[in-house]
Amino acid sequence: MTYIGQPVKRVDGRDKVTGKAKYAAEFNVPDLTYGYVISGTIAKGKITRIDSSKALALPGVLTVFTHENRPHTAWFDMSYKDQDAPPGSPFRPLHDAKIKYSGQPVALVVAETFELARYAASLVEVSYDEETHETDLEAHLSEGREPSIGMATLIKPLPPKPRGDADAAMAQAPVSIKAHHVHGPQHHNPMEMFGTTVVYEGEKKGKPYFTIYDKTQGAPNSQLYVKQIFGLSLDQVRVISPYVGGGFGSGLRPQYQLFLAVMAAKELKRSVRVTLTRQQMFTFGHRPQTVQDVELGAAADGTITALKHGAIAATSQFEDYTEVVVNWSGMLYDVPDATLEYKLKSLDLYSPLDMRAPGGVTGDHAIETAMDALAYELNMDPVELRLKNYSEKDWTEDDKPFSSKELRECFRQGAERFGWASRNPEPRATKRGDVLVGWGMATGIWDASRMFARAEALLTVNGKLRVSSATADIGTGTYTIMTQIAADTMGMPIEDVIFRLGDTDMPMAPIQGGSWTASTVGSAVKQVCEDLKKTLFKLARKSSQSPFHNADFKEVIFRNGQMALRENPSIAMSLTDIVSLNGGRAVSETSTSMPNPLELKKYSRHTHSAAFVEVEVDEDLGTVTVTRAVSAIAAGKILNPRTARSQIIGGMVWGISHALQEDSKMDHRYGRFMNHNLAEYHMPVCADIHDLDVIFVEEHDEIVNPLGAKGIGEIGLVAMPAAIANAVFHATGKRIYDLPITIDRVLY
Template structure:
C-alpha cells in the first residue's frame, strides 16, 4: 500500500483562516469577566534613585483601583531567591519594583490598575516622580575602554562563548601575500513585532491562576511565575496559542507578565497589562557592536590568517553574550586564527536574542572581509569562496554531520545568473543607476534541547498530539501535524495537534531554529511508541492476524495496521481502542537527543545568497531589485512554510542593511524613534523579486528526521550579500549598518 507523504508537502498553514479572519485570539484579546486594566509607569531618567512618588492626583481619579510601586507591593519569592529563566544570561535579572534604584531609561517603576485602560493610562500621567540622578554611560563607541571578557557562570559552562587560538596569527598575517583589515559597526535594533506585549491573568482562587501571555515559551513563563510568586508550578497555567511575531522578543518573560500576575494575586481580580509601542523599546534589543577583522591570504588566494574581534554592549546587571567570532574559522579553515569577544557594560537594559543573534552580525563582517580579499586577489567572489571551502570544522577538529554549502553555491549561482556579471566594480549602469551584484555564505548552528510530546488514539481512530510549544508564526502547528500524520499512518484530517499550553508535555522556548528538529523528533518518537502499544494490544485480540508476527512485519496506514506481505490482514485503530474498553490509548515520549554520536560532529545549516542592487548615482538611494537564497537545511518538512521563513529572513536582511536602527540621544540615555513611524522597516514597495532554493541534504546524525531548521539561516547570508553588491555597484565598501544614502554620494 502506498504510504502517506505529508512530509515534503507544501501545505498551507492550518490556522491561516483564523488569522486572516480575525477569529484567532491573542493574549490581549481574551474575553474575561470583571477585568481590570493596568498601565505601566516607566522611569524618565537613565541612572539614579527614586526620591519620591506622588500618587495623590492619580489615586483621586474615579476608577483607579490600586497603584503598585517599590513602596507598595506584595512580598515576593523573587526577592528572596536567585532565579534565572531558560534564556537568562549570566548575572542578576531585572527585578521590577524591587527598590528605588534606576538601571536604565524606561525601567518600569510603577503600575496603575483601573477599571479601564484609558483611566489607567491617564492616571499614570498624573503620577509625579522625583529622582536623584547619577552620571551614566550609554554609548558603546565612547566607552570601548570599559571592554572586558564575559563573566564566567553557569551559562558559560553550558554554552561557552568560544575563543579560538590556532597557529601563529601575527607571524602569518605579517608574512602573507594579501591583507585586509576592517572595522564594522552595527547599530541597535529593536524587535518590533506587530502584536504588542500583553498579559491577561485570570484569578482562579485557591492559589491558582491562568495566564494568557505573549511568549515564546509557555513552560519558561510558568517556571518564572512560580519562582517569582512562590506558587506551585501546577497551579500556574500559561496559554499562548497565537503569537503575533516574536523574533526573540518573547524568549524571556517580559515585565508586563510580572505586573499582571502581581496585581491579580494582590487584588484577587482578573488583570490585563498591555504595553504600548514606546514601552516595547524598554526591554530587549539586538546590541550595538564593533567588530574588527584582519584576514590574509597566500599567493594562491588561500586564507592563511584570520582574526575576528567583537566588542558588544550589555547592561550593568547581566552579561548578555552572543556567538559572533566563532563562525569565520568554521567556514574558512585558516591555519592561523585568533578571536576575541568582549562586553562593554552600559546603563542600558539587557540585550536579548534577536533573529539569528550573533550570526547575522558576524556574517556581515566575515563575508565583507572575504569579499574584499577576493577583489584584491583578482578572483571572482564565488570562486574565492570555493577555493577556501572547508570540508571539516577545523575550529573543533570535527567533521560536519552534513554540509551541502557547495551545492548552495553552484545551484544558486546558476539560477541567479552569476556568471553573466561584469566583475569590475562600478562597471554596469541602467540609466542613472549603478548596478551591482554580490553574494555571501551563511551558517547557523543546529542545536538539540530535550523536549517531550504525547500521542493518543481515541475511539474514532483519530490522533491527538500534544506539546506545550508555542507557534510564533513559523508554521509549527502545520509541520507538526504533517510529521504526526506520516509517523502514525493517519490521514492529516484526522490529526489534532494541541499546543501553546504549559499544562501539556514540556517544551523549551521556541527559538534558535531548533523547534522543528527537536519537537518533530519527539512527535515521531511518541507516535512510534504508540504504534508499538497498539500492535501489542492488537496481538491480544480474538483471532488476531498478528498473533505470530513481529512489529517489523507490519505497517501503519489509514488508521489501520497491515501485514506488509498481506494487506488483507489488518486491524483498524478504532477496533483496537474498542478492545481496550473504549479508553484512549496514549503514550508520552521524552526525547533528549543527547546522543554520543552527535557530539562527534559539527552540525550546521548553510546558505548562499545572491543579490542585485541598483544605486542612484545622484541621490545614493539603494534598491534591492532581486535576490536569491539557496539553503541546505536537511529535511524540509513543508517547502511552503520553510520558503516563507527564508523570505522573511531575506526581507529582514534588507531591513538590517538599509533601514533599521534604534536612535539614542546619549545626552539623556533615551531612545528617540520609539514608534513605527520613525523606526524604519521595509514596506511592500521596498521588496522586489525574492527566490528560494532548497538544496537536497541528508543528515542521519542530527536527529531521526534529519531536520536542521530554517528560522535564522535566511537572514545570515542576506545582509553581507547586499553590502557586497553595493560595493560591486559603487566601488565603496560599506562597513557600518544601516547604510545611509548620503554615504554613497
C-alpha cells in the same frame, strides 16, 4: 500517504485570518481590571518621590503599585534564571528606588478600564536624583572585558583558543585586508505587542490559583518564572499561549508585564491585564550594538593564511548577555593561524536579548564583507575564493566533521539561478538607465541544534489523533509541520490529526528559538507516535483470534488509517477497531525525545546558505534598492516547502531591513532610544521588496535528528546583509562597513 516534504497549507491559517485565534491580550475575562505601566525618564539614578494622590482620587482607580508599596510576597532576593537568562542578576521590576536604564518601569496603575488606567498614569508625579550614565559603546572600546561564564555558554560558546600565530602569519601574508565594522542596536518590533492577562481563579485551602495568557515563546518558561518569583507551586499556575503574533526572540525571556500583572492579580485578588505600548516595546531587550575588527591575510593564489576577528558588544550593568559573533569565521574557513576574540562592555542599558540569528548575522556580515574585499584585492571571483578556502571540518570544535554540508551545491545552484557567470567584476561598470547596478554574494551559516522535549499522542475512539506539546508557534508553521509528522508517522489522513501547543498542562518543551523547534519537538512527536503504534500493536495481537496474534511488530505497517501486515496488506485492522479493544477508552502515550550525547561530541551540526543579490544605487539620491536576490539553502530534509519558503523569504526581507534600514537611535545625552515608534524605526514595506527566490538544496543528514531536518528560522537572514553590502560596493566602488547602509553613508 506521505505528508512530510509536501507543501501542506497552514492548518491554523483559517483561525488567524477569521479572528478566531486569540492572543494574550484578547481573551474575554469577566470582572477584568487593567494595568498601565509608567516608564522612567532617566537612564541612571534613583527615585526621590512618587506622588500618586491625583491618580488614586479618580473613581475606578484601584491602586498604584510602586517600589514603596509593592507586595512583599515576591521573592526579590532570589536570582531566578529563566531558560534564556545570561549570567548575572535578572532585572526586578519595582525592586527599589534605583534606576538602571531609561524606560524602566517605575509604577503600575490598576483601574477598572484601560482608558482610566492610562489617564491616571499621566497624573502620577515622579521625581529623580539623576546620576551620570554611560550608554556609548564606541567611547569605551578600550574597556572591553571577558564575559562571565554561565549556563548560557553551553548554547552560546565563547571563542576557542587562538590557533597558531595570527600576527606573524598576517605580517608575512603578501595580500591582506583590514575592516572595522559598527553595528547599531535593533529592536524586534513584532506585530503583537507584549501583554499578559492573569485570571484570578480564587483560592483553595488558602492557595491562590491563576490562569495566565501570556505573550511568550515558551509557556513553560513563563510558568517557571512565576512559580519561582512568587513562591507558588506549579499546580497554582497555568500558562496558555496558543498564538503569538511574532516574536523574533523578544518572547524568549519573560518580560516585565508578566511580573506586574501577576503581582497585581495576586495582591488585589482580581483578574488583571497589562499590555505594553509600542514605545514601551523599546524598553526591554534589543540586538546589542557591536563593534568588530577583521583582518585577513592570504597567499597570492587565494589561500587564506591568517585570520583575526575581534568583537566588543554592549551589555547591561546587571547581566552579561553574550552572542556567538566571531566563532562563525572559524567554522566557515579553516585557517591555520587564527585569533578569535569576543568582549563585553557594561553600559546603563537593559540587557540585550536574542534577536533572529543573534550574533550570526552580525559576525557573518563582518567576515563575509572581508572575504569580498579580499577577493577584489586578489582579482579573484568571490565564489571561487570561498571554494578555495572551503572548510571540511570545524576547527572551533576540535576539528569535528560536519554532520552534513552541501554548501558547494548552494554556491553552484545559487550562482546558476542568479546568473553569476555573466557578472562584470569591475566596480561601477554596470548601469541601468541613471542608476548603478551591483552584484554581491555571501555565505551563511547557523546552528542545527536539537534540545529535550516531550509530547503526548492520544487516539480517540472515533479514530481522531490528538498530539500535543507545550511548545510555541511564533508564525513559523509549527502547528502544520507537527501535524504532518504525526499523520505521516501514524499513517493517518491529515484531516484526522490535530496538534495542540502553548499550554503548560501539556508535555514539557523548550522555548521556541535558535531554529531548534522543528528538530526538537518534531523528534518528540515522531517518537510518541512510534510508541503509540507499538501500544496499538500490543492491543491488536492480544486476542488469539487476531490476525496479528503471532506477528512481530517489525512485520506490520501503518497506512490509510489501518495497521496491516507488511507482506500481505490485505490482512489489516482499522485503528478505530483497535482502539475499541481498549474498553471504550482512548489509547495514549507520552514520550521523551532528546539528542544522543555521544553524537553531539562527534559532529558539528549546521545549516548553510549562499545568498546572491542585485542592487540599484541612485548616486544622486543615495538610495539603495535590492531588485532581486536568490538564497540557496542546505537545511537537511525540508518538512514543508511552503512554510519553509515563507521562513526563508521572511529572513531575506529582514536581511534587506537589517542592511538598509533598521537602526535604534540612541541619544547618549539622555541614554534613551529616541525613534521608539514605527514611524521612525524604519522597516521595509511592500514597495521595498522585489524579486526574491529560494532554492532548497538536497541534503541528507541521518545524524542531526530522526527526521533529518535542520531548522531554517535564522539561515534565511544570516547571509543577506553581507551580500547586499558587497553588491553596494560592486555598484559604487565604495566599501561601506557600518550598518545600516543609509543614504548619508552612500553619499558621503
